[in-house]
Amino acid sequence: MTAAQKAYLQLHLAVLLFGLTAILGKMIQLSALVLVWWRVLITSLSLMLLINVFKLLKTLPKRQLLVLVGIGTIVGLHWLAFYGAIKLSNSSVGVLAMGSTSLFSAILEPLILKKKFNTLELGLGFLIIPGMALVVNGIDFSMVDGLVVGVIAALLAALFAILNKSQVANLDAMSITFVELSSACLFLGLVIIGSGASSAGFPVMLPPHWSDWAYLLVLALLCTTFAYVLSLNALKHLTAFTSNLTMNLEPVYAIVLAWLLLNEDKEVSSTFYWGAAVIMAVVFSYPFLNKLEKSKSTT
Structure with missing residues (x-):
């Protein structure tokens, strides 16, 4: 198996786990802001067991540290918008909006990376x-706000994936993940304090039910720490566009899971299948078309 093939497999597994996050986000009984804060907090703590934090902060150039902190803030905003979209609509609509990530990536990557x-x-x-x-056709009008917020989440996802592309070459994925997500945790903590969400005391930020703790642990450890490191490792061998294009399978995975676990199939019309087919055709055709394009350019 080549490095590129292994990277594709890693990326698809990461996307499947990312798809599960939408389901967990709907099941956890917390606001989007508090939910994301818990997610990045638990993830950051788990990474502290896997890396030497003091050595990392001591050896990491200050300029690169500031860049990673900035990217981490964007990651925090992305997840806040993503779960906000889910709370405003449902998990299916929230992930559907992420299908626009590849379009934003195709436009922004050349501009940012020159x-x-x-x-x-x-x-x-x-x-x-x-x-x-096609996929969103038939969705109730009351879910439009969730769709709009989801598109904003897609824009932010494209942005941080492109910015990460310039970081994975000289720093391991786990270190990048720790700095970015701990930065997101600090940023969102300040947002919580500033918004008054914690004015009633820390207990109001605790998950209301024991099952929420289990969902949060799966969300943070499996669907964030593990999946995030997988996606960053894959990015070493793939372009940011390829990564974001493959991420378009997240709605497909997430909606199927939503049907099975949340019975959301009643909220999705039959045209979903056609839309999913278009998205999957685009995703899977890219490696072949890209290879064909390269072979023509060398002949």
Whole structure:
């Protein structure tokens, strides 16, 4: 198995776990802000057992540390928007909006990394749009706010994936994850204090039921720590666009899980299947089309 093939497998496993986060987010009885804070707090604590934090902070250049803190803040905002979308609508609509990530990536990556625009990537990114349109067709109008917030989450997801691309070359994935998520934890903690969410005391921020603790642990340890490190390792061998394009399978995984676990199939019309087919066709065609394009350029 080549490094690229292994990276694709790692990325798809990460996407499946990311898809599960939407289901857990709907099941946990906390506001989006407090939920995300607990998620990054538990994840950061778990990573402290796996890396030498003091050595990392001592050897990490200050400029790179500040960059990672900034990316971590974007990650925190992304998850806040993502779970906000789920709370405003449902898990299916929340993840559907993430289908626009590849389009944002195709536009932003050349601008940020100062690369030439890739016609293939732009074309495939725009092909995601009709797939999304088919998938969301028939969704109740009351869920539109959730869809809009979800698109904002997709924009932020594309942004932090592109910025991470420049960091994975000279720092291991686990260290990047720790700095970024601990930064997100501190940022969201300040937001909680500033918004008055903790004015009633710390107990109001505790999960109301014992099952929420179990869901939070799965969300933080399996769907965040493990999945986040997998995706960053994969990014070493794949472009940010490829990563974000594959992330478009997250709605497919998440909606199937929502049907099985939350009975959300009643809220999704039959056109979902056509939209899912379009999204999957775009995702799986990219590696082959990219290889064909490269082979033509070398002949």
